[in-house]
Amino acid sequence: MIIGLFNHWVVIILMMIGLYIVIAHGNLIKKLVGLTIFQTSVFIFYISIAKVDGGTAPILADGITQYSNPLPHVLILTAIVVGIATTALGLSLVVRIKETYKSIEEEEIQQQDNEEQLTKHKTEDSA
């Protein structure tokens, strides 16, 4: 049971590590790292379920009848591309956040936003 579902255990552990980083860390880059680990765990899940016991690579050849399932691999290629796009977009957002907030720590950004809101409302009330 435990050995037979080895791939699932790897996937679940990776997934939890990824999600934990996203939730627990305040550094925006670390959050993206966590997100990437989380996505990668899903990629591994798709790839590992495609393996057929005793099957070879899905290439037509004489004398071979048992193939691994190529479809999940193709699907996950698409998802990998999507993952790259997400990471790239996320990183470029972090660059721009760093430019305007001078920080990539969640707490400091929130604090700056709150302070800005407070001063704005103060000037409004006095006006």
Next chain:
Amino acid sequence: MITHLPILQVITPLMAAPICLLLNRSQLVWMFSLLASGLAFLISILLLQQVMISGVISYELGGWQAPWGIEYRIDKLNAFLLLIISGISTVVLVAAQTSIEKEIPKDKYTYFYVLYLLSLTGMLGIVATGDAFNVFVFLEISSLSAYALIAMGQKRQALWASYQYLIMGTIGATFILIGIGLMYQMTGTLNMADLSQRLPEVAQTRTVFVSFVFVIVGVCLKLAMFPLHLWLPNAYAYAPSIVTAFFAATATKVAVYLLIRFTFSVFGLSFSFTTIPLQTLFMALGLIGIFIASATAIYQKNVKHIFAYSSIAQIGYMIVGFSLSTVTGLTATLLHMFNHALMKGAIFLALAAVIYRVGNVELNHFRGLGRQMPLTMAAIVIGGLSLIGVPLTVGFVSKWYLLTALVEQGWWPIAVLILLGSMLAVVYVWRIVEVAYFKAPLDENIKVKEAPVSFLIPIWTLVIANIYFGIDTRLSVQVAKGAAQSLFGVSP
């Protein structure tokens, strides 16, 4: 040509996006985007007509037979959603060129339209496709362009809102991906119609159960259902106004569509509502969402925030209708999707006009605008009345159906709660009316004039639609009811 409509629906904006990059002259790009979106709208009308007459359309992509190839499947529900999305997109685009003048740097105009069209493509694709994995791909197309569009907002908070949305949205989409993977593992198919036939055989397994939960949680993240709504208010408030108008009217509807499609069609009604207590759960979350979001809306100082929270509350109504799992309840949800798109489209476009003239949408800057921008403010008031559910507006129609559905099941207390929730909407709409009509304008806003015609035309198109569909409900009710009945397998 007519047989290829389902793919043309998606591919028109998709192909138009790169062409925009080649044109690269802002006025020209705007006209071209408008043309592409208008074409998509025309196609959706043709599709709806065809579906109403001859039933479900199935289109095999590249001639590969389903379930091996990708199938585009248009039934009444899909056609209805396609109509809402492409219609709102077209109307909103009319005002786009004027609005982004004040909000986006000139060198980014072309990219704005490219992203807008890609986002439109994503949403249309999610709705048109009959393939579960295709849903994920289109979901990411629309989401990725949405993150970039939101980050284009003027204030630096837009970047932070976009980043938060990116994290939450990606987790949501990946959850859906896990769910689809588990489904594939159990059935070996990705075609939705095929899945719905094969899943019952393995319905008792834990894998299918887990896949269901992953899909539901993922969709609810995208849906901004309470308590997974935290990304929405800032994303809507800081995005460029045109983007807010487009997304507020369409994006969450697409997620509601996915929820309905997965629970009713793919997993099947009996599975969805018996394996986990979906009815109690969604009913409770929907109601809590209505009250908490409406109450939060009352205390906001930024008008865009007020209506963003109100959007979360309106999603609550859709969820309550959905959770009833009766034909009338689902009809109410579908009607509310259509109606909410009309009201929020009108309101957020009017807010875009206010930003164009006043420069921001802080509540205290609304002082005296009732006299300075009478037509724009009147649009917000009618939209607000529609949100409350006053008779002769579309809001009344969907609330009426929702109450009928609740009373049908004998759930009087819930019906009373729904009415109380609408009272909260009165409060936050009144706050805006009070400031706009009964206070003297701020000194800096003395010279503010009525919004330009390029705003008034789309705003009032939507406002008139708000009233028209509130009086003549034949079209919307007929389609929504037909869609709901076919989801329940009742022949109309």
